[in-house]
Amino acid sequence: MNEGRREIVQLVFALVGIIFLVKLFFVQVLDNKYAELADGNAILREVEYPFRGLIYDRNNKLIVYNTPEYDLNVVMKDVKNFDSSRFCTVFQLTQEELRAKFKEVKGRKKQYSPFKPMLFLNQLSHVDFARVQDHLDEFPGFYIQARTTRAYQSPTLANALGYVSEISKDNLARDQSGIYKQGDYVGQSGIEAFYEEQLRGKRGVRFKLRNVKGIEKGAFKNGEYDTLSIPGANLYTGIDVDLQQYGEFLMQGKAGSIVAIEPSTGEILSLVSGPSYDPTLLTGRNYSSNFKLISNDTLNPLFNRPLMAQYRPGSIFKIAQAMTALQEKVITPDTRIPCTRKGMSGGIVACHGTHTNEDLRGAIANSCNPYFLNVLRRMVNKGVVNDTYADTRVGLEEWNKHIMSFGFGNRLGIDLPNEKEGLVPTPAYYDRAYRNRPWKFSNIYSIAIGEGENLVVPIQMANFAATIANRGYYYTPHLVKAIGENGKPLPQYSERHYTTIDSSYFIIAVDAMQKVVEEGTGLRARIADLIVCGKTGTVQNAPPLFDHSVFIAFAPRDNPKIAVSVYVEDAGQGARAAASIASLMIEKYLFGGTKRPHIQQYVLNNKFE
């Protein structure tokens, strides 16, 4: 009756053993997933964050440095006897904020673990930390983690420096280097973004063994795979912080920009964007709320005008016209053109001042509009082709070539992100603008005096002044002159760019610009014992707004040390605000201060209306 039952029992026992061995073979031998998971469990990859590089000015004054800041982490498993009202008092939170915080921590989907440190409050300042550190032992489960944040010696140069903040989801997704992960800090604009690679340094990694509570149990394989962190490179900029601050002081209450360049190197001495903001606002705990505040400001302080504002250049462009015409030999320095006080029939372009029949230098000094209309007409209608339309096209192409060689119409390639290119209208541009209907000189003449379709950014204007100062070449303007102490700038900044104009013609421009300051439209830029060369510009604005006030200058005439462009929006004639500011900047840089307090008062107090 019970035959075969013994065998059945024995078979079942053996069968279970075999099932186990097969399943174990799959889990242990065939599937590698578990080994990886085990490493992920027990091997802690601890990243050692390097110090971000510091930023200095040209006199080795510190501009940007690192300061410690503190994150408060919580290990939920270790929280015991939590006194919420005491916690709120110490950390200056309301009960609602505290509840919301706990809810937020527990709601972090995949990330949340009661065993691991979770970020609870981020970026406590040094002051906050000092207040809470003595009370930390009252709250088991809460730990402080130190990291560093950016700090600034003075609230200056905000737009050029940029800021550092947590990497955005989009940028993280786009990052090909694999260096960043969520929560990492990264340069977001300005130098911080452009030189991110140099500033960030190299992270160190330590592999540690840990148990389930995250408690460390020594180095993995005696630290064989560990790497040390390497601090980021310090950056030595060409900025003169004193000059920069003076420029920002002069620009207060005004919109516009000041760019100062050392012509012999292309190093930017100051890069003022008005209005600006205090860079300290974009560090630490209040980053988000401050960022919202600044970016919603109607005056747009985050808009870096020196590189991003595209303006019509106005009369400063006449010097480029003169150079181009001389090179094309359509005029000589002695060519005189009578000033009819109206450039075209109908008097569309008027003139000003008392001049009547000037040569080239005189025309520049007096900024004679009809003179340069004629010059451009000679340039673009040389009669090489019979058809006027086709002739204009050929002439404009030649004109484009020369103008663009000054760096207009293209990005110069400064070491900051978001530089704009401006606009030099080409035949193709006019074809588009006129929808392929024919156009000729009478359609495009306003470009002769820097109006019309021309667009230039302030950095290009300063570079233009530096080019004239150098008598025909420029170095691409750049902020950082050395990466690391005794280092070099990026290679592209050691390269001279020549214009298509013979350097001999630049002497005429220099003469004329000297005359502008000494006896022409730029009298306010005169400085005793210094030969300043400059050129005014007054850019038309739609009434009732005032014209934009423009001035470019360099000094001294021989062996120039500084080239400046100033653009003040809605401030009227270039001879007034812009010329005054430019000359004060030159004076400050060369002599350390101004001997003309009345000019400084004039800039600060006059509303330019």
Place this chain on the structure above:
Amino acid sequence: MSREVDISGKLDWVSVLLYVMMVALGWLNIFAAVYDETANQSIFDMSLNSGRQLMFIAASVFIILAIVIIDMRFYETFAYIFYAIILVALMMIPIIGKEVGGNKSWIGVGSFGVQPSEFAKFITALAVAKFIGSVGFKMDSLRNQGILFGMILLPLGLILLQKDFGTAIVFMSFLVVFYREGMSPFILIVGISMAALAILTLMVKNQWYLHGIIGVVLVLLIFFGKRTLKRILTLTFGAVILILTIESFDYVINNVLPERHKKRLEALVNPNFDPMGINWNVTQSKIAIGSGGFAGKGFLKGTQTKFDFVPEQSTDFIFCTIGEEHGWMGSLLVVVLFVFFLQRIIFIAERQKNRFARAYGYAVASIFFFHFAVNIGMTIGLFPVIGIPLPFFSYGGSALWSFTVLLFILLKLDAHRSQVLQRI
């Protein structure tokens, strides 16, 4: 001629050797499970589990000697008295017991605690075997079957009251003994079907789907088969039984079973169910075992068990240490040892000359098998996490002693098998 010399020649030395090997391997792995490289620990350190386990092993030697010395008739004679005593002890626990790890199953003796439920295993085995071996016993008698089920359900129920679900269901392993001694396999088949239905009930959230399927199958069976009244009635009756079973399971799962067991059962049928919560143990256990590879990480070189990723790594999850540090080769050794050990016990049981000894042998084999199957099954995710130890490997005095007693009573009976009267 001394009694000990007399017996030593007759003890089944194959079983003793297997026993010694398993206990020794267990001891080494108990040391490895919590080994801390930085602490310069000794396996003999009394503050460690391994040191204490060595003490338990030493005590086992005395237990073995005692079992061997005591007259073989003692076990059968006093089986019912022991059984009564253990039932009383189990009943006392809710009053004087102390709670350890969620189970109130310990009775304290100074700093040591013992678990009466561990000893209930071999005592019930003796009592059941004695009843089966009694004169005139017939398995086909419903009365006898009722008594036998009563004998296992009494301790089972009492242990269940201590919320020690794992130890309680060990008593179901006696069904194998009943089967061997002539009980109709129908009960086993029904039992397995019930288990399958229980799992289906868990897997299918809405039991009306199951009812629907049963209904459709019923209609199809009636429609396509011989449509005699008897057949239709039988099928309908079967279907009603099935539906009632599902309903009662649903009721048990939702209303009777403790929440954690319910979740464990749910976790079993759905491996993706809450992997960092209720399935955390199984997830970590599988990671530990799976990371061992073919040859393992080496003795004391594991990271998952000693760093506490695996819970209960010295007791219920001791197999993880073996799997992690010795890989599939280690698993193979342990599984082969167990299967060989079980086969040996069946072999010993079958060579007994009376029903009492044979039934007891089967009880021993079934209890070991149940522990082996459920314990290793749970560590590799084939079984729900039910906290029962792996015999001889898991840390713990009560468990080791109870398994030792269980085995050595059988070996003692076996040594004297030629002295008993044929009663089969």
